[in-house]
Amino acid sequence: MAAPVFIIGTERSGSNLLRLILNAHSRIVIPHPPHVMRYFSPLEVRYGDLTDDSRFRCLVADVLALVHAHIHPWDWIPTQEDVFARARVRSVLGAYVALHEALLAHSGKARWGCKSTFMVDHVADLRAALPDARFLWLFRDPRDVAASSKESVFSAFHPALSARLWAAQQEKALAAEAGGGVLRVRYEELVAEPEAAVQRICAFLEEPFEPEMLRWFQKEEAAKSAALSESWKNTAAPMQKDRLARYRRDLRPEEIAVVEEIAGPTMEMLGYARDLPVPAPATGLRAWLREATWRLLDDLLWLRVELRSLRRDLNVARRRDRFWLMQRIKWRLVLSGG
Numbered sequence: 001m002a003a004p005v006f007i008i009g010t011e012r013s014g015s016n017l018l019r020l021i022l023n024a025h026s027r028i029v030i031p032h033p034p035h036v037m038r039y040f041s042p043l044e045v046r047y048g049d050l051t052d053d054s055r056f057r058c059l060v061a062d063v064l065a066l067v068h069a070h071i072h073p074w075d076w077i078p079t080q081e082d083v084f085a086r087a088r089v090r091s092v093l094g095a096y097v098a099l100h101e102a103l104l105a106h107s108g109k110a111r112w113g114c115k116s117t118f119m120v121d122h123v124a125d126l127r128a129a130l131p132d133a134r135f136l137w138l139f140r141d142p143r144d145v146a147a148s149s150k151e152s153v154f155s156a157f158h159p160a161l162s163a164r165l166w167a168a169q170q171e172k173a174l175a176a177e178a179g180g181g182v183l184r185v186r187y188e189e190l191v192a193e194p195e196a197a198v199q200r201i202c203a204f205l206e207e208p209f210e211p212e213m214l215r216w217f218q219k220e221e222a223a224k225s226a227a228l229s230e231s232w233k234n235t236a237a238p239m240q241k242d243r244l245a246r247y248r249r250d251l252r253p254e255e256i257a258v259v260e261e262i263a264g265p266t267m268e269m270l271g272y273a274r275d276l277p278v279p280a281p282a283t284g285l286r287a288w289l290r291e292a293t294w295r296l297l298d299d300l301l302w303l304r305v306e307l308r309s310l311r312r313d314l315n316v317a318r319r320r321d322r323f324w325l326m327q328r329i330k331w332r333l334v335l336s337g338g
Contacts, residue, residue, distance in 0.1 A: 001111070002207075003132035004100070004130055005028065005111065006123075006126065006135050007114070007117060007136045008119050008123070008136070008137055009117045009120060009140075010145060011145075011155045012140070012152055014138060015115045017235065018185065020225070022113055024213045024215065025212075027111055027207060033115055034066050034067050036066065037118065039326055040062070040063060040066075056090045059095055060080050060087070064077065064083065065325060066322070069325045071318045073318075076103070076106050093129055120173050123179070134181055136201065137182050137184050138185045141187075141267070142166040142272070143159075144247050146166075146247065146255065147246050147250040147251050148246075151305065153229070153309050154231055157297075158295075158298040158301060160258045163261075164263075167262060167265075171266060174269075183200075194239050230308070230309070260278075261279055
């Protein structure tokens with residue numbers, strides 16, 4: 001079995017685009033991620049001793065319930081017994097790997113991947129479990145990430161909070177890069193020169209480049225994704241170069257300034273130049289008021305986006321069902337003494 005591939009970084013950086021490009025390869029399957037590690041890693045300790053068959057079966061059942069409730073439905077989902085039998089390690093990570101290996105066997109392809117960018121938090125564990133794993137560190141100008149995040153139901157909304165998350169996740173990716181097996185993939189290069197960028201990715205993965213990868217937008221998977229949520233509407237369209245430097249038209253000067261203030265050092269390290277001078281840091285009461293304002297505005301932006309999602313997104317009910325599923329699982333574990 002070829003080493004699995006992980007797309008790490010930050011949401012709103014083109015991870016859906018890169019997933020579809022790789023999934024169009026004849027040897028690679030990358031489903032839309034239900035974010036198993038993100039949801040279940042914090043809960044793992046509550047399941048108790050997972051070497052106990054009944055406890056591990058309970059965890060596997062809950063993981064599969066999340067997959068069934070996923071906001072981007074999978075075409076095929078393995079059985080509880082299949083995942084249980086494939087798990088080499090009794091842990092959330094073991095169940096996660098077994099889930100994807102079952103999907104790989106069903107797909108008939110040779111290699112599986114995951115585009116849950118939150119896996120940047122689990123690189124060390126992945127390397128321990130899957131020593132040959134390969135990581136594609138996908139990053140994008142944080143000002144464009146902030147502009148995109150203001151419209152998406154899947155991320156922080158206010159540019160300050162988006163920039164803070166971006167900087168923290170790029171720092172984790174930088175640390176992961178030091179361990180090897182990581183390829184930097186700049187979103188701007190992927191969009192501007194897609195064939196060259198995809199050929200470089202294929203060379204890193206030691207897979208043959210296939211021209212079909214550049215026709216990802218014509219595939220059924222891309223059409224399915226675009227139809228489910230407005231946040232994914234561009235996945236069924238060719239590369240859109242007008243998405244580059246969109247912050248200059250979509251962010252106000254004060255929003256650009258706050259992104260550069262928070263993410264500036266990491267941004268410059270990755271080759272993104274500031275537009276504005278470095279401001280004096282806020283301190284004391286002014287800093288507290290700024291933070292409170294950002295949090296309030298983030299809530300208001302969330303409300304606006306959610307109202308729009310109710311009108312336009314086909315998977316809004318599935319997002320609601322996923323939320324309540326995870327609440328039920330958490331409370332069941334608490335009430336059972338986990």
